[in-house]
Amino acid sequence: MRTRWSRLALAGLAVMLAATLIAGPAWAGKKDDTLNIALEKELENVDRYFNTAREGIVFARHVYDNLLYRDPVTYEYKGLLAESYKWVDDTTMELVLRKGVKFHNGASFSADDVVYMLNWVSNPDNKVLQQRYVNWIKECVKLDDYKVRILLKEPFPAALEFLSGANPIYPKDYYAKVGPKGFGMKPIGTGPYKCVELEAGKKYVLVKNEDYFAGSPKGKPSIGKIVWRTMPEMNTKLAELMTGSLDWIWLVPPDQAEKLAKMPNISVIAAETMRIGFLMMDAADRTGKEQGMKNPFKDIRVRQAINHAINRAAISRNLVGGQSRVICSTCFPTQFGCTQDVVKYDYNPEKAKKLLAEAGYPDGFEFDFYGYRDRPYAEAMVGDLQAVGIRAKLNIMQYSALRERIRAGKVQLVFYTWGSYSINDVSASAGYFFEGESEDMARDPQVIEWLRKGDTSIDPALRKDVYGKALKRIAEQAYWAPLFTYVSNNCFSKDLDFTPYPDAVPRFFMAKWK
Amino acid sequence: MLAYTLKRLGLALLVALTVSVVSFMLIRMSGDPAIALAGENASAQEIEFVRRHYGLDRPLAVQYLDWAGRAIKGDFGESSYFKQPVRAIIGHRIGVTMTLGICALGFAVILSIPMGILAAIRPNTWLDRLALTVSVMGQAMPSFWFGLIMIIALGVWLRWLPISGSDSWRHFVMPTIALGYYATPAFMRLTRAGMLEVLASDYIRTARAKGLRWGKVLFKHALRNAVIPVVSLAAVQFGFMLGGSVIIESVFALHGIGFLAWESIARNDLPVVQAIVLMLSLIYVVLTLVSDLLNAILDPRLRVK
Numbered sequence: 001m002r003t004r005w006s007r008l009a010l011a012g013l014a015v016m017l018a019a020t021l022i023a024g025p026a027w028a029g030k031k032d033d034t035l036n037i038a039l040e041k042e043l044e045n046v047d048r049y050f051n052t053a054r055e056g057i058v059f060a061r062h063v064y065d066n067l068l069y070r071d072p073v074t075y076e077y078k079g080l081l082a083e084s085y086k087w088v089d090d091t092t093m094e095l096v097l098r099k100g101v102k103f104h105n106g107a108s109f110s111a112d113d114v115v116y117m118l119n120w121v122s123n124p125d126n127k128v129l130q131q132r133y134v135n136w137i138k139e140c141v142k143l144d145d146y147k148v149r150i151l152l153k154e155p156f157p158a159a160l161e162f163l164s165g166a167n168p169i170y171p172k173d174y175y176a177k178v179g180p181k182g183f184g185m186k187p188i189g190t191g192p193y194k195c196v197e198l199e200a201g202k203k204y205v206l207v208k209n210e211d212y213f214a215g216s217p218k219g220k221p222s223i224g225k226i227v228w229r230t231m232p233e234m235n236t237k238l239a240e241l242m243t244g245s246l247d248w249i250w251l252v253p254p255d256q257a258e259k260l261a262k263m264p265n266i267s268v269i270a271a272e273t274m275r276i277g278f279l280m281m282d283a284a285d286r287t288g289k290e291q292g293m294k295n296p297f298k299d300i301r302v303r304q305a306i307n308h309a310i311n312r313a314a315i316s317r318n319l320v321g322g323q324s325r326v327i328c329s330t331c332f333p334t335q336f337g338c339t340q341d342v343v344k345y346d347y348n349p350e351k352a353k354k355l356l357a358e359a360g361y362p363d364g365f366e367f368d369f370y371g372y373r374d375r376p377y378a379e380a381m382v383g384d385l386q387a388v389g390i391r392a393k394l395n396i397m398q399y400s401a402l403r404e405r406i407r408a409g410k411v412q413l414v415f416y417t418w419g420s421y422s423i424n425d426v427s428a429s430a431g432y433f434f435e436g437e438s439e440d441m442a443r444d445p446q447v448i449e450w451l452r453k454g455d456t457s458i459d460p461a462l463r464k465d466v467y468g469k470a471l472k473r474i475a476e477q478a479y480w481a482p483l484f485t486y487v488s489n490n491c492f493s494k495d496l497d498f499t500p501y502p503d504a505v506p507r508f509f510m511a512k513w514k
Numbered sequence: 515m516l517a518y519t520l521k522r523l524g525l526a527l528l529v530a531l532t533v534s535v536v537s538f539m540l541i542r543m544s545g546d547p548a549i550a551l552a553g554e555n556a557s558a559q560e561i562e563f564v565r566r567h568y569g570l571d572r573p574l575a576v577q578y579l580d581w582a583g584r585a586i587k588g589d590f591g592e593s594s595y596f597k598q599p600v601r602a603i604i605g606h607r608i609g610v611t612m613t614l615g616i617c618a619l620g621f622a623v624i625l626s627i628p629m630g631i632l633a634a635i636r637p638n639t640w641l642d643r644l645a646l647t648v649s650v651m652g653q654a655m656p657s658f659w660f661g662l663i664m665i666i667a668l669g670v671w672l673r674w675l676p677i678s679g680s681d682s683w684r685h686f687v688m689p690t691i692a693l694g695y696y697a698t699p700a701f702m703r704l705t706r707a708g709m710l711e712v713l714a715s716d717y718i719r720t721a722r723a724k725g726l727r728w729g730k731v732l733f734k735h736a737l738r739n740a741v742i743p744v745v746s747l748a749a750v751q752f753g754f755m756l757g758g759s760v761i762i763e764s765v766f767a768l769h770g771i772g773f774l775a776w777e778s779i780a781r782n783d784l785p786v787v788q789a790i791v792l793m794l795s796l797i798y799v800v801l802t803l804v805s806d807l808l809n810a811i812l813d814p815r816l817r818v819k
Contacts, residue, residue, distance in 0.1 A: 038767075042769075042777060044595045044596050044597065045596070045597065050597075181597065181598070199769075200596070200598075200606075201596070201769070202769045229678075229679070229767065230767070230769070231678060231767040232764050232767070232773075232777075233764050233765050233767065235662050235665070235765070236665065236677060236678050236765055236766065236767055239662075239665045239666065239669055239670050239677050240677050240678060242670050243669060243670055243673060243677065245676065245677060245678075
């Protein structure tokens with residue numbers, strides 16, 4: 001009996017020892033030229049036309065190419081699959097395509113692929129998920145094997161933005177054969193990385209495209225292999241990064257990023273993103289007119305008071321941190337047409353109190369303060385409002401539910417954020433919120449007219465002028481209280497040479513090992 | 515035995531039917547499936563189109579019969595998010611959840627039954643207290659927290675085990691412990707109580723008086739009777755583990771059914787949610803049935819009742 005027990009114990013010990021010895025080899029990285037990354041969401045399909053998450057943009061930039069490329073630093077549009085482009089008139093663009101480009105399956109790229117893809121995706125019957133990416137295209141016609149014309153339905157200045165950001169070109173014959181579902185299981189593009197392994201929603205393995213064309217503004221990729229996993233839980237990702245099983249993660253909360261920054265093997269960059277934070281107020285008085293609520297925010301003085309009451313610099317510096325900065329205008333500073341030359345409201349609680357008294361609220365008032373994320377920022381603002389006598393009751397809701405509430409005109413003030421879909425144009429920020437659509441809480445006809453004029457002209461000077469007028473009026477009327485820009489904490493291995501950009505699309509094809 | 519089996523089977527079928535009706539209705543009540551299917555920025559017109567196209571404008575009873583009729587044949591429709599058959603998606607992911615559930619149940623049983631026996635043969639001693647402490651800790655700690663503690667200790671500090679994924683058996687060690695440990699107190703206490711009761715009974719005294727070896731009395735005579743309620747509990751706990759692996763799966767980045775259910779709820783992917791709810795409840799019903807029958811085999815008295 002005794003021997004049997006001791007034998008068992010010995011076996012157990014051996015198993016534990018073996019486990020210890022086997023453990024360890026998982027840490028990859030620089031040594032085997034494999035970049036291990038983790039992102040949050042399961043993609044429904046890696047076909048860019050049939051997904052909506054940011055992960056879809058990141059995947060597309062690596063595996064596919066667009067006709068144009070937007071330089072992440074200068075925001076200049078350069079040729080990618082197209083060598084050059086020119087506007088023939090307001091609604092016709094002509095593109096000369098690059099010769100000698102090959103798809104990952106060996107097929108040659110030519111005008112046929114471009115014509116097929118753009119006509120296919122812009123046909124509403126094919127049910128591309130984001131119709132606004134494609135519904136501006138009337139038709140794409142072939143001039144010769146390496147020259148095409150894109151005909152627009154109406155003048156659409158964001159065409160360049162979409163051609164560089166949203167509309168990748170796939171191989172015609174292959175896509176026609178397999179369709180979006182088959183393509184989603186085995187994607188093929190011309191991009192700097194080939195997808196060699198795909199477990200839907202879970203894991204993608206990308207390897208360097210050795211034959212990537214030399215003239216690409218994306219540059220030749222350097223890192224040999226990228227293993228991309230879907231991991232929703234931040235703590236798990238942090239642990240994997242600390243042990244070296246992951247080389248790159250992002251969207252790390254500031255407190256955790258701070259701790260990571262102290263570790264010897266990890267770099268942290270709190271990079272500014274295009275996401276902006278702001279307060280929207282019910283200037284159109286929908287809560288008053290439609291819901292019969294008492295609405296102080298219809299008074300411009302109250303809206304100005306809110307602008308003076310919030311200490312945005314303190315929140316930006318102390319809570320958001322990193323490269324975050326204060327904004328005065330209702331757009332991201334680099335966006336085309338975004339001017340900061342508007343009325344500015346300094347942090348001045350005394351002035352806020354005075355304005356409130358003038359508006360008939362010497363003792364302030366009480367209202368529901370809505371939000372859907374970043375509770376600490378919202379709480380700081382509630383505190384600032386309290387200091388000038390306004391009693392804000394904080395309601396943090398789910399995004400979709402809150403959006404429904406706003407659309408129904410039941411919200412008086414909301415702390416909102418917006419990433420402009422990474423589009424570097426005012427039409428994607430102020431244009432989205434002030435053109436009389438369902439989330440427009442100001443509904444100012446004059447602003448709507450200016451913005452729409454800007455959206456449908458391809459004359460840059462005219463666009464700048466009308467957008468400037470609209471933004472100035474928005475600030476004068478204090479329809480919003482613009483707050484600050486957001487940052488994304490990119491945390492990665494010290495071995496990795498990586499640069500994040502404000503459009504929040506990580507570019508691993510530009511990354512290198514140190 | 516046959517009558518008993520048939521009676522249990524009939525009951526199980528009734529429960530399954532009720533569950534399917536209730537889950538169908540609850541999911542319909544949680545939101546408008548047409549809005550969910552049409553997607554975020556759909557216009558009222560598109561929503562109406564989807565409603566007609568998918569037959570969501572028909573009476574609920576008709577919709578239920580239609581859905582149930584197809585579900586019996588194993589056709590759960592298409593995921594509104596992945597645009598793939600629900601059956602294929604679930605089939606792809608059930609392996610991870612089953613592996614985790616079986617391992618966790620095995621871990622819980624292997625840990626708790628010996629502890630229960632030890633605690634019963636030395637009641638109210640330090641050994642009993644120790645066994646109780648160890649097992650109660652499992653229930654007191656939230657499993658996600660315990661999972662994270664293990665990740666820090668075994669993954670980050672000692673680097674013995676991989677932290678996330680499902681590539682090898684080593685990836686399942688921490689999730690198994692995290693999920694299984696939670697179930698140990700129930701098993702341990704039930705074994706202990708059962709053993710205490712049995713050990714005090716007359717036939718054990720008789721067995722010992724006959725001069726049988728203590729080990730034989732303990733394992734052959736006492737344990738067999740003490741373990742009967744543990745079998746029922748194991749079936750229930752297994753159902754729990756399949757459904758309750760949501761958090762563990764997301765902590766350890768295992769792409770199983772629990773994680774799929776969680777994500778599908780957030781994505782309003784009703785066909786997937788509905789199929790998972792039905793499947794898990796059916797597994798639960800089947801397990802309960804199996805445990806009833808097993809108990810009847812182990813304890814003939816149950817068959818007569």
